[in-house]
Amino acid sequence: MESNRNLNYINLFMIFINFAIIVFISQIMTTTLYKISSAFMARDFFDQITVIPWKPENITIVSIGAYIILILLIMLKNKYIDSLKKFQISALLLCEIFLSVAIMTALNMSYNGIMLFIIADLVTNTKDKSNKVIFLVLMIIIYILSVYDFISLKIKMVSFQDFLFYYNANMRSYLMEIKSILSTINIIIFILYMIVSIQAQMRENEKITSLNRKLNLANEKLEVMNVQLKDYAVKIESMAETRERNRLAREIHDTLGHALTGISVGIDACLTTIDMSTEATKKQLNIIADVARQAIKDVRRSVKKLRPDALESSGLEEALNNMISQISKVTKTKVFFNANIKLLKFGHDEEDTIYRIVQEGVTNAIRHGQATEIYINMIRRDKQLNITIRDNGKGCADVKKGFGLRHIEERVKLLNGTAEYNSSDGFLITVNIPIRWGDESD
Structure with missing residues (x-):
């Protein structure tokens, strides 16, 4: 900020000193011509020069007028330089050069x-x-x-010294000294301006270098943190898996373990009493049956905890429609769902698998395929439930099975079904699951 302020001050002084020099030289030339004319010394003056000079008023108008226009043009260009196109800036720079040449010519x-x-x-x-x-x-x-000495070789013009013909030797020396001092001051101010500008640029480069070092350091720290975060995520996932395994182990131990132990002991008792008392054996078998039924209830209760909430509160088709409706609301993807499963009934494991297949297929189509349309069809073919999930996404040349696709295959295999994939046109998932429970009417 301080460097920019100093540059502005120096720039204003350069504008002032150039204006002073132009006014000084133009007024010396104009005043001299008027004085020569008034003193009837025109013939003597013309004998000293090789070309007729400009009219006095033209010298003042062109030099000072062109300088004022030049300053205004520079201010206008600098104000709007960020919005100007390259050719527009070039045109303005050419105008600046033209005005400068006009001033020097005048x-x-x-x-x-x-x-x-x-x-x-x-x-x-x-x-x-x-x-x-x-x-x-x-x-x-x-x-x-x-410079006059070079230009005058090709173009005839009146030098500044020729305009001092009217004055005596002391006055000529005095005026030439003023002109020399003003020109020297302008050069010194120009050098000072460039030094301050270079220093400001160097400080700016140092700041940029420092920021780049800090940014690189931050990136390195971020990479380390990302690695640590990944390790932490892996540990958390492992801990979650361990907790889930422990919970399932507890459930199995508390339900099946207890029930199977009771059933095993009861059967041993039946083996002991069957030859001695049929009634006692029947009584014992009834007790074993009650234990088994209670164990089944406990297992179902444990399994229900692993079910999607949507299937707990509604049927399969309604749960699928609700899921598709929610996806359509939060994304721009259109999902078309056609199902003919109203006359079929499924077990909980089958409903869970169908729901998860559709859920994973739609998620993959949106996340990886960037699909805008997804078509889901469910139809019964003989004793098979056929599910197809097709999208208009970008597909892929080589299908690499990630966790989602492997998860679908694992679930389908548990039901003795098959899962196939095709990515030649968008992405297509085809699943066939044997119908285990049959028709509703059965």
Whole structure:
């Protein structure tokens, strides 16, 4: 911020010093011409020069007017430079060069320091590197060549010294010294501006380098944290699996273990009493049957805890419709569901498998295939339930079975079914499950 403020102050001083020099030279030339005319010294003056000079008022109007337009043009360009296109910036830079040449021409090439001001603005405010290099080279060439001694070899013009013909030797020396001092000040201010600009750029580069180091360090820490997080996730997953295994082990121990122990002991008792008392054996078998029935209830209760909530509160088809409706609401994917399973009844394990297959198929189509349309069909073919899930997603050249697809296969195999995949056109999942429970009417 401080560097930018210093650059603005120096820039304002450059604008002022250039304006002072242009006004000084143009007024010396204009005043001299008027004085020569008033003193009837025109013939002596024309004997000293090789070309007729501009009219006095034209010198002032062109030099000062072009400088004011130049300053306004630079301010306008810098204000809107971020929204300007490359060719527009190039056109504005060409206009700046044209106005600078017009000023130097009006002053008969007695001052070319205006090009330093243009160069300073170009270096600081032009961001496009190609534009900057091209116009910087062009401006430096113009600055080097735009001196009276060189230009006067090709183009006849009146030098600043010729305009001092009217004054005595002391006044001529005094005026030349003022011009020299003003030009030197302009050069010093230009050098100071460039030094401050370079220092500001160096500090900016140091800040960027420092930020890059911090960013790289943060990325390294983030990578380490990601590895740690993955390890932690694996541990958490392992702990969750362990807890679930322990819970299932407890359930089996508390239900089947207890029941099977009682049944085993009861059967042993029956083997002992069957030859001695049929009635006692029947009584014992009834007790064993009660234990077995209670064990079945306990197992069903444990299995229900593993079921999707949707299947607990509604039937299979309603649960599927609700799931599809929810997906359609939260995504832009259209899901078309056609089922002909109303006359079929399923066990809990079959319902769980069908529900999970549809759920996983729809999730894969949206997440991996980026599908916008999904078609789900369920029909009965002989003694098989055929499920197809087809989408219009991007598919894949080689089907790599992740956890989801392997999970579908494992569930289907438990029911003695088959699962197939095809990714030639979108992605297609085909599942066939034997109908175990039969028709509702059976």
